[in-house]
Amino acid sequence: MAKIIVVTSGKGGVGKTTSAAAISTGLALRGKKTVVIDFDVGLRNLDLIMGCERRVVYDLVNVIQGEAGLNQALIRDKRVENLFILPASQTRDKDALTQEGVERILEQLKQDFDFIMCDSPAGIERGAQLAMYFADEAIVVTNPEVSSVRDSDRILGLLGSKTRRAEQSLDPVKEHLLITRYNPSRVTSGDMLTLDDIREILSIDLLGLIPESEAVLRASNQGVPVTHDAASDAGQAYTDTVSRLLGEDMPLRFHEVQRKGLLNRMFGGSRR
């Protein structure tokens, strides 16, 4: 049975799209047939992060409005088998997404895929609510910073009330915390909320911790999800995250200041 997972946060710029792209890629690399859907109608960006922006012909809204079939709109990833992208529309009409339309598409995708990842837009408006409405699980992306944590808590409230699972009194949406842009040295100096602070305030299970990393910008510059950069800290952290999502027990990494070896200190270039 396909799992629908929403990647959400409330606040913008915390790494939702980066995470949706990286986790989807990781799932596909593990052999899971995965589709990632961009729900940010009007401001699509997932296509850029996935590096398929020049292959977009039809989009989510085209499919909902019946102007194209689902198979015409799905873009097959060039790097990994089993990975597909459904881009958002650039239309400015916010009402282009309908609940019935989204439900129809998700039902159709469920037949074919193991994982359906919904990349939510920022905010708590229609697009964000539709992205989470049908979800079985939610990955709440949070930066160690006050406004992000507060907004994540707001999103947790919505996940518990404005989703199909909540409205129909089914099992609640399974909530996972994904902390991104974590900087262990700033945590050590007392200028950044610790992992445990965030966990304690939001009181949900930690799925993963992604360190602040130069690899992330490098990945988005190139349109290659950071999971492919297997040598990088962020790439490895996302791979761990995917393993945990698949139910494996992985020890936490990158949450403490890395001690550089002598050779690394002498010859090591930029932090990876």
Place this chain on the structure above:
Amino acid sequence: MKLLEFLKRERKKSASVAKERLQIIVAHQRGQRGQPDYMPLLERELLEVIRRYVQVDDDAIQISLDSEDNCSVLELNVTLPKS
């Protein structure tokens, strides 16, 4: 030495200040979570009515809705100033 300690303590503070502030605001948000959408408006209008008779501060009114088995209880607490 004293100065150094002082500076160090100041630097340590920002993350713990953030944590304290978040704990308060998140507790407040969670208190409002299950409540109906009309509660903030109800609270504001009740405050207006009370102010027609007594001058009270914004935070002098506390309103909460508790659901028990088959009924809901709307609790209203107003702290009146000493006259």
